[in-house]
Amino acid sequence: MTPLLEVRGIDKSFGPVQVLHDVAFSANAGEVTALVGDNGAGKSTLVKCIGGIYPIDSGEILFDGKPVHVHGPRDAAALGIEIVYQDLALCDNLDIVQNMFLGRERRRGIMLDEAAMEEQAQETLTGLSVRTVKSIRQQVSSLSGGQRQTVAIAKAVLWNSKVVILDEPTAALGVAQTAQVLELVRRLADKGLAVVLISHNMNDVFAVSDRIAALYLGRMAAQVRTADVTHAQVVELITSGRSGDLGITQ
Amino acid sequence: MNKVKELPGDAIAAAKTSPSIGLSVRAYAERVRGGDMGALPAVLGLIVLCTVFAVARPAFLTAINFANLFTQGAAITVIAMGLVFVLLVGEIDLSAGFASGVCAAVLAVTLTSLGLPWYVCVLAAIVTGVVIGVTLGGLVAKVGIPSFVVTLAAFLAFQGLVLVLVREGTNISIRDDVIVAIATRNLPPWLGWALFAVCVAVYAGIQLLRARKRTTRGLVADPMSLIAARVGALVVIGGLAVYVLNLERSRNPLLTSLTGVPIVVPIILALLVLWTFVLHRTAFGRHIYAVGGNPEAARRAGIPVDRIKVAAFVICSSMAAVGGIIAASRASSVDPNTGGSSVLLYAVGAAVIGGTSLFGGKGRVLDAILGGAVVAVIENGMGLMGYGASVKYLVTGSVLLLAAGVDAIARKRASAAGLR
Ligand SMILES: Nc1ncnc2c1ncn2[C@@H]1O[C@H](COP(=O)(O)OP(=O)(O)OP(=O)(O)O)[C@@H](O)[C@H]1O
Ligand SMILES: [Mg+2]
Numbered sequence: 001m002t003p004l005l006e007v008r009g010i011d012k013s014f015g016p017v018q019v020l021h022d023v024a025f026s027a028n029a030g031e032v033t034a035l036v037g038d039n040g041a042g043k044s045t046l047v048k049c050i051g052g053i054y055p056i057d058s059g060e061i062l063f064d065g066k067p068v069h070v071h072g073p074r075d076a077a078a079l080g081i082e083i084v085y086q087d088l089a090l091c092d093n094l095d096i097v098q099n100m101f102l103g104r105e106r107r108r109g110i111m112l113d114e115a116a117m118e119e120q121a122q123e124t125l126t127g128l129s130v131r132t133v134k135s136i137r138q139q140v141s142s143l144s145g146g147q148r149q150t151v152a153i154a155k156a157v158l159w160n161s162k163v164v165i166l167d168e169p170t171a172a173l174g175v176a177q178t179a180q181v182l183e184l185v186r187r188l189a190d191k192g193l194a195v196v197l198i199s200h201n202m203n204d205v206f207a208v209s210d211r212i213a214a215l216y217l218g219r220m221a222a223q224v225r226t227a228d229v230t231h232a233q234v235v236e237l238i239t240s241g242r243s244g245d246l247g248i249t250q
Numbered sequence: 251m252n253k254v255k256e257l258p259g260d261a262i263a264a265a266k267t268s269p270s271i272g273l274s275v276r277a278y279a280e281r282v283r284g285g286d287m288g289a290l291p292a293v294l295g296l297i298v299l300c301t302v303f304a305v306a307r308p309a310f311l312t313a314i315n316f317a318n319l320f321t322q323g324a325a326i327t328v329i330a331m332g333l334v335f336v337l338l339v340g341e342i343d344l345s346a347g348f349a350s351g352v353c354a355a356v357l358a359v360t361l362t363s364l365g366l367p368w369y370v371c372v373l374a375a376i377v378t379g380v381v382i383g384v385t386l387g388g389l390v391a392k393v394g395i396p397s398f399v400v401t402l403a404a405f406l407a408f409q410g411l412v413l414v415l416v417r418e419g420t421n422i423s424i425r426d427d428v429i430v431a432i433a434t435r436n437l438p439p440w441l442g443w444a445l446f447a448v449c450v451a452v453y454a455g456i457q458l459l460r461a462r463k464r465t466t467r468g469l470v471a472d473p474m475s476l477i478a479a480r481v482g483a484l485v486v487i488g489g490l491a492v493y494v495l496n497l498e499r500s501r502n503p504l505l506t507s508l509t510g511v512p513i514v515v516p517i518i519l520a521l522l523v524l525w526t527f528v529l530h531r532t533a534f535g536r537h538i539y540a541v542g543g544n545p546e547a548a549r550r551a552g553i554p555v556d557r558i559k560v561a562a563f564v565i566c567s568s569m570a571a572v573g574g575i576i577a578a579s580r581a582s583s584v585d586p587n588t589g590g591s592s593v594l595l596y597a598v599g600a601a602v603i604g605g606t607s608l609f610g611g612k613g614r615v616l617d618a619i620l621g622g623a624v625v626a627v628i629e630n631g632m633g634l635m636g637y638g639a640s641v642k643y644l645v646t647g648s649v650l651l652l653a654a655g656v657d658a659i660a661r662k663r664a665s666a667a668g669l670r
Contacts, residue, residue: 053550074552089550093543093611094536102540103551105533112531115467135470 002065004029004194005050005081005163010059012042012049019045021219023059027163027194032185034205034226035198036238037215043198044086046215047167051083052076077104080162084169086198088152092141096133097121099140100155124154128184145172153181157188164188165196170204182208202231216241221248274476289605291656292620295649296627303631310634314499316491317512321433323626324514325350325577326593330600330618331521332569335562337601338529338542340610341390341397345382346597348408349567350574351589353378355415357575358422358584361429368428372575379571380564382408387563391556405594413586423583432517433580436510439496445516446492454481514576518619521572525565525615538562542611573597592643599650600625607657624649 003026012020019042027033037043048054050061052070060067063079070076076083090099097114100121106113121136128150133143140148149172156164166185170178186208189195199205205212206226213223214237221241229246236243281288303310329346336343343349357375360366366374386404390397416422424430437445457477464471492511500508529535540548541558549555570589577593578584604621606613628649632642 051550072552073550077552085550089544089547091540091543091547091611093539098536098539102536102547103553105536107533110532112533112536115464115469118469119467137470 001028003027003062004064005196006062006065007046007050008060008062010046010049010061011057012045012054013057019218020049023215023218023220025213025220025223027196028211029162029194030189030192031210032189032195032197032208034209034212035196035215036200036202036205036212036234038238041215041238042218043215044167047083047085047165047196047198050076050165051081051085073103077159080160081165082156082159082161082163083165084149084152084156084167086167086171088148090140090148090152093139095139096125096136096143096151099151100124100158102155104159120158121154124158125150128154128157128180146174146177149173150177150181153184157184161193163194163196165198167198168200169197170199170201178204202234205234206231214238214241214247216248219248222246274473289614289617289620291653292604292617292624295603295624296620299624299627299631303627303634307631307634310631312499313494313497314508315630315634316494317436317499319623319626319630320512320515321580322630323622324433324512324518325573325580326596326600326625327518327573327619327622328521328576329570329573329593329597330604330622331518331525331615332566332573333597333601334606334613334615334618335525335538335569336397336566337606337608338538338610338613339559339562340542340545341559341562342401342598342608343386343397343563343566344401344594345386345404345408346401346566346570346573347589347594348405348412349379349382349589350570350577350593351412351584351586352382352408352415352574353571354574354578354584354588355412355422357429357578358424359415361424361426362422368426371426371429375575376568376571379568379574382570383564383567384560386567387560390563391559409586409590412588412590416584416586421583421585424578425582429575429579430582431513431579433512433514433576434582436495436508436512437516439510442492442496442511445511446488449488449519450481450485453484457481517572517576521569522615522619529615534558534561539611544611592646595650596625596629596646597622599646599653602657603649603653605657607661608654609657609661621653 006024006026008024010020010023010025011018023042023046025035025046035043035046045054049056050070052072052075055071061070062068068075068079070079091102094102097118101117106117106120118136125133125136133147140151143151149169153166153169156166170181173181182204185195185197189210197205197209209226211223212226212229212234214221214234216237219241221237224246233243233246237247241248300310309315329350333343333346353375356378357371360371360374361368382404386397386400389395389400454477457472457480461471461474461477495511495515496509498507498509500506529538537548537553537558538561540551540553541555545555548558574589577588581588600621601613601618602608602621603624604613604617604619606617606621625646628646629642632645
């Protein structure tokens with residue numbers, strides 16, 4: 001089976017600092033791929049390269065087996081790649097609906113179709129069981145951290161996407177909300193989407209993922225099936241880049 | 251569209267009850283306390299200033315002075331309306347004043363030296379504004395020079411450009427009837443009332459239609475009482491203004507009659523409607539707010555941030571051109587000082603006093619009009635009180651600082667209240 005999303009040989013430097021070294025990574029349709037690694041391993045950078053936020057220095061991105069060029073966020077969105085960024089990237093001065101449709105507003109003629117956007121946003125948020133938001137016409141600045149995170153996730157699942165990448169989506173969430181997001185992650189994969197989940201929580205990773213990719217200091221240590229490894233092995237991969245015959249060989 | 255159906259568990263989303271007017275008022279009060287004061291300082295300031303001047307100088311309340319306020323404040327208000335766009339994207343345009351001077355000079359030169367018809371000259375002036383905007387915006391957004399520096403440089407350069415255009419300080423007088431009429435003539439009284447009626451009908455119609463549409467789709471709509479209050483306020487304020495402006499204000503009514511709404515008023519109203527529509531009903535307007543609120547989020551949403559910024563500068567400079575045309579019309583001439591001295595600071599002041607944030611992402615075109623009214627009232631009232639230029643400058647400077655201070659403190663309050 002060809003992976004829906006695949007990157008090969010990605011190098012990325014910020015000035016003199018090389019953050020990604022020859023990274024290969026793939027995500028299959030219908031699977032949850034967990035991307036793990038220590039702080040600063042390069043997970044968010046890899047995701048931003050895929051999303052067209054950062055240009056890559058070398059390497060290639062394949063979508064459905066075909067090489068593609070992602071020059072900007074619009075290219076990624078056009079392919080059907082939705083990303084929830086770690087820093088969320090919401091506009092504080094806009095309300096929830098406006099944020100969810102930002103850059104892809106629904107229109108009638110030249111006018112915005114506010115009613116349609118509001119209905120659809122409402123529907124999506126209801127699906128995510130957002131209970132604590134007073135009004136979806138509330139400015140994002142007045143939301144709690146977890147509520148903001150939920151809005152960012154809702155923004156990503158609103159579109160008819162093929163790949164959903166979530167960069168630590170449960171970092172600010174409470175117990176119930178976290179369970180709900182993990183359930184959503186599973187459900188998206190079961191619907192046939194390729195889901196990439198970045199998380200530091202091993203329990204979450206083992207609970208929902210089909211495969212695990214471990215980054216170590218900007219190199220891909222290993223990409224394995226979740227069923228084939230133990231907790232301890234993954235932790236070892238994260239902290240030292242190798243575990244037994246898995247991992248980077250010097 | 252991919253709709254994620256409900257997850258197990260309690261799926262209660264946002265409350266869907268229609269808010270009563272009391273709730274709307276309470277929500278507004280909460281926003282104000284949280285630091286988001288909007289136009290409140292401008293409205294309160296306007297009331298205080300008018301009361302003070304009316305008590306100190308009864309002449310302030312005469313019909314002729316009321317009409318003067320509009321023609322005095324029109325140019326600055328229009329420039330401020332354009333500045334709102336640049337401020338919204340988090341930039342500043344210090345050259346808007348002299349840009350209006352350059353455009354006015356282009357108008358005067360094409361009108362007198364070249365003898366072209368007025369509409370060609372107006373077009374030339376506005377195109378000049380567009381070219382200025384593209385240049386400034388390009389330097390800021392594409393090259394990446396801070397807008398403060400770019401427009402400060404332009405501030406100096408345009409001063410020189412005006413001098414070149416009016417040949418080192420000669421005064422070009424404008425005799426074209428249409429151009430002169432813009433800021434000096436009035437609508438016939440019946441037309442003033444007709445305009446008022448149309449405005450009220452259209453405003454009420456839009457509000458009711460929107461509320462109906464939202465209610466039928468099961469969305470939260472403004473309650474009837476709130477709509478009635480808004481329309482009522484428009485009827486009272488607008489009706490009073492048209493009534494006063496239609497009073498005879500000539501010193502010698504037998505010789506010449508002087509009545510009616512100044513022509514600049516419908517011009518400003520039309521610009522208000524146009525730009526409010528653009529800001530609040532189009533995707534472009536939404537993107538302007540997004541770029542000012544969080545440029546990185548806007549970029550990740552695929553919004554062409556630099557093009558939006560250039561567009562904001564283009565709107566600002568072309569509105570400056572309109573302001574320049576109004577100023578030229580009012581003075582019936584253009585000289586090296588057109589758009590100079592305090593015009594820019596008054597315009598920035600008008601925008602900021604009205605509630606547009608210097609930090610970007612917050613403000614409305616209506617704010618510029620309210621702020622412009624404050625500036626016009628100060629200038630006019632101080633003049634009536636017999637204060638010279640020195641005091642006027644001092645007071646306006648202080649008011650600008652006060653407004654910027656209110657903006658900064660509001661921002662701090664908002665972050666303390668967790669609203670930012
Ligand atoms: N814009 C940037 N400019 C320079 N260096 C950067 C930039 N972004 C990230 N880095 C560096 O790249 C490395 C990887 O960062 P990245 O954010 O991808 O880590 P991460 O794996 O997502 O970590 P975390 O788990 O903390 O989110 C870090 O050393 C960081 O300092
Ligand atoms: Mg990260």
